[in-house]
Amino acid sequence: MAQQLIGFIGAGNMATSLAGGMIAKGIRPARIWMSDPSRDRLDEVSQQHRVHVATDNLEVAQRVDALVLSVKPQMMASVCADLRSVVAERRPLVISIAAGVTVANLRDWLGEEVPIVRCMPNTPALVQAGATGLYAAEGVDDSQKALAAQVLGAVGLTFWFDNEQSLDAVTAVSGSGPAYFFLLMEALIDAAKAQGLDAATARQLVLQTAWGAAQLAITSEAGPDVLRQRVTSPGGTTAAALEVFEEAGFREHVQAAVAAARERSEELAG
Numbered sequence: 006m007a008q009q010l011i012g013f014i015g016a017g018n019m020a021t022s023l024a025g026g027m028i029a030k031g032i033r034p035a036r037i038w039m040s041d042p043s044r045d046r047l048d049e050v051s052q053q054h055r056v057h058v059a060t061d062n063l064e065v066a067q068r069v070d071a072l073v074l075s076v077k078p079q080m081m082a083s084v085c086a087d088l089r090s091v092v093a094e095r096r097p098l099v100i101s102i103a104a105g106v107t108v109a110n111l112r113d114w115l116g117e118e119v120p121i122v123r124c125m126p127n128t129p130a131l132v133q134a135g136a137t138g139l140y141a142a143e144g145v146d147d148s149q150k151a152l153a154a155q156v157l158g159a160v161g162l163t164f165w166f167d168n169e170q171s172l173d174a175v176t177a178v179s180g181s182g183p184a185y186f187f188l189l190m191e192a193l194i195d196a197a198k199a200q201g202l203d204a205a206t207a208r209q210l211v212l213q214t215a216w217g218a219a220q221l222a223i224t225s226e227a228g229p230d231v232l233r234q235r236v237t238s239p240g241g242t243t244a245a246a247l248e249v250f251e252e253a254g255f256r257e258h259v260q261a262a263v264a265a266a267r268e269r270s271e272e273l274a275g
């Protein structure tokens with residue numbers, strides 16, 4: 006496994022986050038290939054990460070032991086159609102990170118016999134703080150599962166699921182989730198500025214608070230509900246703020262937002 010080659014089809018945000026995290030974790034850049042139609046993108050990636058690059062997806066597919074499909078879900082059918090003959094001949098492990106694209110979709114496009122791991126990482130992979138849900142389709146052996154876990158586990162925590170539907174929920178929670186926290190950070194920075202703090206200080210206060218709250222929640226035995234209560238003095242400032250959140254239906258909005266993300270993930274399966 007130590008020398009197996011990993012190829013990314015599509016050198017976008019996620020692929021480079023994953024590759025960057027893998028390299029930071031000690032995986033040699035020479036084990037990583039990336040293809041993308043954009044020469045500029047590849048130049049940027051090879052300069053930054055020193056991985057092998059190619060504009061031709063087939064050149065990558067012909068060389069690697071595991072292919073990480075990291076193009077947009079809408080591109081996946083046509084990309085797979087081009088890869089189909091090489092994949093049928095070489096049978097690399099296929100790891101898809103595309104939101105909503107199912108194992109059945111991938112089998113239609115690539116062939117029934119292809120070993121497939123469907124997974125859902127997130128962008129904190131770039132700083133090795135990712136969270137990834139994985140699902141291994143029938144026919145994936147233990148060494149292939151270990152390889153998928155090595156790729157995704159290099160950039161954060163991995164969680165295996167026995168049923169594929171769970172990945173739509175994972176997509177809505179942790180795949181899209183960083184954006185929810187970033188939205189809260191943006192809104193809090195704006196609120197801090199509205200209260201007269203300068204932009205740089207507002208940003209630092211908010212990011213340190215987000216980081217501190219996450220660290221506290223991760224390291225504490227108490228759950229987020231208890232930690233929230235500990236911040237909230239009766240009749241105090243936090244209580245005043247939380248009342249506004251609750252009255253505005255904050256929790257209901259979060260439920261509805263996550264349900265919308267899940268629905269969209271299911272729709273992307275086509």
Ligand SMILES: NC(=O)C1=CN([C@@H]2O[C@H](COP(=O)(O)OP(=O)(O)OC[C@H]3O[C@@H](n4cnc5c(N)ncnc54)[C@H](O)[C@@H]3O)[C@@H](O)[C@H]2O)C=CC1
Pocket residue numbers: 014015016017018019020040041042043046062075076077078080084102103104125126127128180181
């Ligand atoms: N952005 C995120 O937070 C997450 C994204 N994903 C999934 O990862 C996948 C990639 O998303 P991003 O990296 O955000 O998108 P992106 O747009 O940054 O990257 C896609 C890349 O694919 C390339 N591409 C386009 N056509 C191609 C082709 N025919 N062959 C090879 N490459 C081609 C594009 O030039 C681009 O560099 C998507 O399927 C998305 O659902 C999964 C988890 C989180």
Ligand SMILES: O=C(O)[C@@H]1CCC=N1
Pocket residue numbers: 104176180181
């Ligand atoms: O927004 C999306 O569709 C992708 C999948 C999860 C995060 N980004």
